Amino acid sequence: MQDSHSLLATARAKLEESLLAKGLRRSSERFAILEEVYSRNDHFDAEDLYQAMQQKSYPVSRATVYNTLEVLVDCGLVRRHQFGDEDNTKSRYEKSLGRQQHAHLVCVVCHRVKEFCDPRLHLIETNVGNSLQFHVKSHSLVFYGQCTNDDCETKPVEEPKVD
CATH class of the missing domain: 1.10.10.10 (Winged helix-like DNA-binding domain superfamily/Winged helix DNA-binding domain)
Structure with a gap:
């Protein structure tokens, strides 16, 4: 690098x-x-x-x-x-x-973006391209969800439970 x-x-x-x-x-x-x-x-x-x-x-x-x-x-x-x-x-x-090629995790609450790499993604890309006779130049993979960071900027405050 x-x-x-x-x-x-x-x-x-x-x-x-x-x-x-x-x-x-x-x-x-x-x-x-x-x-x-x-x-x-x-x-x-x-x-x-x-x-x-x-x-x-x-x-x-x-x-x-x-x-x-x-x-x-x-x-x-x-x-x-x-x-x-x-x-x-x-x-x-x-x-x-x-x-390097990577994928993303996007928090739907604070909108932070995290990257991750997993060698299996390249394997999937190669297998899909080969099986469908398609030359893949790149891919984009995004997972949406909620991060578990305590400092999530706009994370909703949990209401106290009422008995």
């Missing part, structure tokens, strides 16, 4: 190549957003990313964040997920380079 510095260098090179191929500007804002994405290890939405850029006093507009995320998804540097949030339109993102 690549270290974070070489991973970012690879991502920067891939973004530059994609921008050149599409005739898009190679702005410092786009590369700063890429750097912020690759410094994270979570699933975030565009607003999270925008707020992180603001907290670092990096002057970037919301539109630039949204547009850059689209560019990063198009060139394969970021994955977009729809985890069935309450408005079902909110996309969440994660970096994609240097990541």
Whole structure:
């Protein structure tokens, strides 16, 4: 696995190549957003990313964040997920380079996302592809439920039992 510095260098090179191929500007804002994405290890939405850029006093507009995320998804540097949030339109993102295939657990109460890897998933993917004569390029598996973390942000408070 690549270290974070070489991973970012690879991502920067891939973004530059994609921008050149599409005739898009190679702005410092786009590369700063890429750097912020690759410094994270979570699933975030565009607003999270925008707020992180603001907290670092990096002057970037919301539109630039949204547009850059689209560019990063198009060139394969970021994955977009729809985890069935309450408005079902909110996309969440994660970096994609240097990541192994994984599945997700989504808490329907606090909306936290946890990742897990299980080698049996790859075996299932391979077996299904072989049996159905289908070349599987990737898969997405999401389990929805309630986490058991005590710090679940919006976990309902249990009412005391009345005898």
